[in-house]
Amino acid sequence: MTSDEIIDLVEMVVLVAVLVAVGKLFQRSKASGRLGEWWNSKSRVEQWAWLVPLIAVVVLIPVINPPFLTTEPGTNFPITMFNCALYALVALGLNVVVGQAGLLDLGYVGFFAVGAYVAALFTSPDSQLSKIPYLWTLPLAMVVTMFFGVVLGTPTLRLRGDYLAIVTLGFGEIVRLLATLMPPLKGNVGFQDVGHPPGTKADGGALFANTNGTPWYMLTIGIILIVLLLVGNLERSRVGRAWVAIREDEDAAEMMGVPVFKFKLWAFAIGAAIGGLSGSLFAGQVSFVNNQKFDVPTSVLFLAAVVLGGSGNKVGVLLGGFVIAYIPFRFTALASYKYLIFGVALVVLMIFRPQGLLGARQRLLARGRQAYQRLIGRPEQLSSDSSLVAEKAGDSA
Amino acid sequence: MHHLITYLADAPWITFNTGAFSDQFWASTFDGLTYGSIYALVAMGYTLVYGVLQLINFAHSEVFIVGVYATVFALNAMGFGPSPVYPPMVVLIIDLLVAMVAAMIASGLTALILERVAYRPLRKRNAPRLVFLITAIGASFTIQYLIFVWRGGSNAEPATIMFVPDPVFEVFSTIIDSQQLTIFIAAIVLMVVTDQFINRTKFGRGIRAVAQDPDTATLMGVNKERVIMLTFVIGGVLAGAAALFYLMKVPQGASFNGGFVLGIKAFAAAVLGGIGNIRGALLGGLLLGVVSNYGVTLLGNSSWTDVVAFVVLVVVLMVRPTGLLGESLGKARV
Amino acid sequence: MSDTPEVEPEGGIVAELEHMTEAERAAHEAEVAEAVAPDREIAVEVGDTLLELRDVTMRFGGLVAMDSVSFSIKRGEILGLIGPNGAGKTTCFNAMTGVYRPTSGQVLLEDRPLGRAKRHQITHRGIARTFQNIRLFGEMTALENVVVGADARHQTSVVGALLRLPRHHREEREAIDRAMALLEFMGIADRAADKAKNLPYGYQRRLEIARALATEPKLLCLDEPAAGFNPAEKDELMGLIRKIRDDGYTVLLIEHDMRLVMGVTDRIVVLEFGKKIAEGLPAEIRDNPAVIAAYLGVPDEEDTDGAA
Numbered sequence A: 001m002t003s004d005e006i007i008d009l010v011e012m013v014v015l016v017a018v019l020v021a022v023g024k025l026f027q028r029s030k031a032s033g034r035l036g037e038w039w040n041s042k043s044r045v046e047q048w049a050w051l052v053p054l055i056a057v058v059v060l061i062p063v064i065n066p067p068f069l070t071t072e073p074g075t076n077f078p079i080t081m082f083n084c085a086l087y088a089l090v091a092l093g094l095n096v097v098v099g100q101a102g103l104l105d106l107g108y109v110g111f112f113a114v115g116a117y118v119a120a121l122f123t124s125p126d127s128q129l130s131k132i133p134y135l136w137t138l139p140l141a142m143v144v145t146m147f148f149g150v151v152l153g154t155p156t157l158r159l160r161g162d163y164l165a166i167v168t169l170g171f172g173e174i175v176r177l178l179a180t181l182m183p184p185l186k187g188n189v190g191f192q193d194v195g196h197p198p199g200t201k202a203d204g205g206a207l208f209a210n211t212n213g214t215p216w217y218m219l220t221i222g223i224i225l226i227v228l229l230l231v232g233n234l235e236r237s238r239v240g241r242a243w244v245a246i247r248e249d250e251d252a253a254e255m256m257g258v259p260v261f262k263f264k265l266w267a268f269a270i271g272a273a274i275g276g277l278s279g280s281l282f283a284g285q286v287s288f289v290n291n292q293k294f295d296v297p298t299s300v301l302f303l304a305a306v307v308l309g310g311s312g313n314k315v316g317v318l319l320g321g322f323v324i325a326y327i328p329f330r331f332t333a334l335a336s337y338k339y340l341i342f343g344v345a346l347v348v349l350m351i352f353r354p355q356g357l358l359g360a361r362q363r364l365l366a367r368g369r370q371a372y373q374r375l376i377g378r379p380e381q382l383s384s385d386s387s388l389v390a391e392k393a394g395d396s397a
Numbered sequence B: 001m002h003h004l005i006t007y008l009a010d011a012p013w014i015t016f017n018t019g020a021f022s023d024q025f026w027a028s029t030f031d032g033l034t035y036g037s038i039y040a041l042v043a044m045g046y047t048l049v050y051g052v053l054q055l056i057n058f059a060h061s062e063v064f065i066v067g068v069y070a071t072v073f074a075l076n077a078m079g080f081g082p083s084p085v086y087p088p089m090v091v092l093i094i095d096l097l098v099a100m101v102a103a104m105i106a107s108g109l110t111a112l113i114l115e116r117v118a119y120r121p122l123r124k125r126n127a128p129r130l131v132f133l134i135t136a137i138g139a140s141f142t143i144q145y146l147i148f149v150w151r152g153g154s155n156a157e158p159a160t161i162m163f164v165p166d167p168v169f170e171v172f173s174t175i176i177d178s179q180q181l182t183i184f185i186a187a188i189v190l191m192v193v194t195d196q197f198i199n200r201t202k203f204g205r206g207i208r209a210v211a212q213d214p215d216t217a218t219l220m221g222v223n224k225e226r227v228i229m230l231t232f233v234i235g236g237v238l239a240g241a242a243a244l245f246y247l248m249k250v251p252q253g254a255s256f257n258g259g260f261v262l263g264i265k266a267f268a269a270a271v272l273g274g275i276g277n278i279r280g281a282l283l284g285g286l287l288l289g290v291v292s293n294y295g296v297t298l299l300g301n302s303s304w305t306d307v308v309a310f311v312v313l314v315v316v317l318m319v320r321p322t323g324l325l326g327e328s329l330g331k332a333r334v
Numbered sequence C: 001m002s003d004t005p006e007v008e009p010e011g012g013i014v015a016e017l018e019h020m021t022e023a024e025r026a027a028h029e030a031e032v033a034e035a036v037a038p039d040r041e042i043a044v045e046v047g048d049t050l051l052e053l054r055d056v057t058m059r060f061g062g063l064v065a066m067d068s069v070s071f072s073i074k075r076g077e078i079l080g081l082i083g084p085n086g087a088g089k090t091t092c093f094n095a096m097t098g099v100y101r102p103t104s105g106q107v108l109l110e111d112r113p114l115g116r117a118k119r120h121q122i123t124h125r126g127i128a129r130t131f132q133n134i135r136l137f138g139e140m141t142a143l144e145n146v147v148v149g150a151d152a153r154h155q156t157s158v159v160g161a162l163l164r165l166p167r168h169h170r171e172e173r174e175a176i177d178r179a180m181a182l183l184e185f186m187g188i189a190d191r192a193a194d195k196a197k198n199l200p201y202g203y204q205r206r207l208e209i210a211r212a213l214a215t216e217p218k219l220l221c222l223d224e225p226a227a228g229f230n231p232a233e234k235d236e237l238m239g240l241i242r243k244i245r246d247d248g249y250t251v252l253l254i255e256h257d258m259r260l261v262m263g264v265t266d267r268i269v270v271l272e273f274g275k276k277i278a279e280g281l282p283a284e285i286r287d288n289p290a291v292i293a294a295y296l297g298v299p300d301e302e303d304t305d306g307a308a
């Protein structure tokens, strides 16, 4: 190992240790760690009062370019931050499927790829299709990937859960192969000059140039906030409850009147749509799409982001996405080991800390806080574990 | 949208080469059987582990690829390389057997370590199935990139040629060569031995007992942990044998992620035959080998074989999720 | 991770109950009962056949778990289903709730066959059940578990939930209110906020009943609800089951405890080795020689079967 590698390794370990410590702080519901309790005791309004400045800081990070966090001179910091935000969005989408509904989707990159190709086909001059404004490709990508999600999910979601894993794994690979084999998708040559949102800078250049990460980052953060809100709405509704019920005990859920297949398909389709959305954002920022970036390892990275952050926890998976994207940019000496690191991390996490950095904390009732208060005068016991934590002995039968 | 569809449909990106297909029908069949017997050997590993633990061992493809590397190194040490060497028949056979044993040991050990390090701690904790699957993915990834780092990149190892296939006899005016014959016969023999082992011996009875009902088996004095280890090792050993045959067919087959696609195909074969069913794995493997070879001939590009295999998997799951011969090693599960 | 905070409830309805006067408490209980009572149309009159099994046979390979079993349940009654271990009682529930499709024969609810209805559709049509081995959603709180049951009657679509349309708000409020009332009714409201997996055993059993009631069933099927209860708890449960019936539900009860069965049921059906061997009033069943033989005639039968 070179000294660069050692420095990077040490720094990375420090970073992860800090994250784990923060996660623990949040998780402790009794005695010492008051943070999580304090947070839960706040009303929604108060929570937002804290969140707004926090979000402001997050939005401005590429401009602030803080010293320890920066990835320069190696990689332009705003670009790094855009990638982090993009992975966070991907993780948020995959979390709907894996974390909330408990369906293992290993071909998520396939949906990401479909989204990217939608953006490319409808905006790049290399495509023979009629062009539409770039921003329209975002919803279009969602619709198209949702369609793919339904087509793939319909035959497979009725089957045993683990078959889904292998079928989606195959799907991811097929999308890549088709991109190679189908001439209209231009294989390795790809599509140049994928579109971007309108807007010019003071100097007349495009605001959303592919060298200018900040606006892309901010756009992505904006989208994340909207998606977060919508996914949160789902979580605290009969849909979110149905997902968790399916994850916990599919048969019991069905016998309590949950249309299991329908809600699994919804989870799959919503996840796919968010994946497609991320794909078209990616295509826009990189401004070039070919068949090289959508391989299975990327799918596994996406999964690692969800698991690392805390499968089932929206905030956790955002953090997981950030970390997974950030590490290779920041610790460049380790970049060639990144897949090895994340592979080992997956195994180690599953064995020692399956709930991830932050455990799942799902609230499943709209205005449930008031209900608990009215009924028994104290807040509910949040699920601080995730779908990935062991069942108690005897429950497994 | 309409525009997009006509655009994709107009492009002549898919052609059905029916002429080639009928010309090469028997050749593709025999070659398909050869590949199929390799799939079948690897499929055994999936099927056995699934039968006993209800776990898709995603890392089994890496157990296999470790065997491929072991074969390459063993053969290189014995003087085989990119250009064929022509040792006397007896020496050649011994060399190949030595390489096969090396691969079996390497793959078997990998499977064993995998079981001990990755899966056993989860079993102890009674972890949910999702956790097992994610661990399996992580382990598969870890082994791949250990190889990647060790070999300093993604390049495949230089070709290793074992022998040049000679024609042996002719059926339907199609030549069967010595390589096809070796692979097919050796694979079938190994599968039959395994089948007998599982069905006739005391160890095999233990495996079947645990597959059927782990709790009762434990009560009856079966050592479940030992059975699980044994299952992994058998799967690994068979994958090691498959590694040698694979390298015969694909002399440049040793690359860090070379096991991935083969793994998916072998799994598809196991599902096709009925996962948990040993004879099903054989049938599924052969069938999948033949069908995806037909696909290649028909579509005229070997890249399609993966697409065909995948489509076969999905269709089987839709039409008959318990596979052709039904799931058997374990009980029928609701 | 069972870090249940052992703090006393600080307020809320549950705590207030302690300080209420008799009259206030009665008024509150009436309110709860109002919320618990089902609110839906049932096609048959009280006393008419609500559910009927016609020659239902259930085979597993060579084993005949139910052999041409026929009986019917009248609206408003409590029917006991008894029989030695392995007699096919749970299988009977499974055939009624769509877990298995009968090998032959028919199950009719309100004179309409269940046919190929899916499990969740059967719940919709009005059969709800509990499980012999408790199957709660462990990571959800008690209240959330019951709300999942209540969701069965709701129509909010994914889009409605996504955009929080008015219907979502209304149904969410209704579901929570109903779930809270059911928890109080079952006497487990004080642990409403705890995860199901952290609840004591007795609470879990009663939570299962609350969850099943939340689906507003026409027929409630209880599979050994008193298993593992002490006599005092069993008495309490008997009272609850009667209250449930008085609220307008029909109850099918599997139970081994003869005192409980005899005390609470209106009529009893007896299975043995998958066959119906008797049917009648509790007093008749008690004196039926075939039933006595099934339970006592072969003295060690229950023990040997119990091990399976």
Ligand SMILES: Nc1ncnc2c1ncn2[C@@H]1O[C@H](COP(=O)(O)OP(=O)(O)OP(=O)(O)O)[C@@H](O)[C@H]1O
Residues within 6 Å of the ligand: C060, C063, C064, C065, C083, C084, C085, C086, C087, C088, C089, C090, C091, C092, C132
């Ligand atoms: N899925 C199945 N596959 C095979 N056999 C089954 C299955 N389900 C039940 N059986 C068998 O059917 C018979 C009846 O079982 P069932 O569970 O209905 O009995 P039970 O009356 O509920 O007994 P207990 O009082 O012990 O709960 C048993 O012999 C059981 O082993």
Ligand SMILES: [Mg+2]
Residues within 6 Å of the ligand: C089, C090, C091, C132
């Ligand atoms: Mg039973």
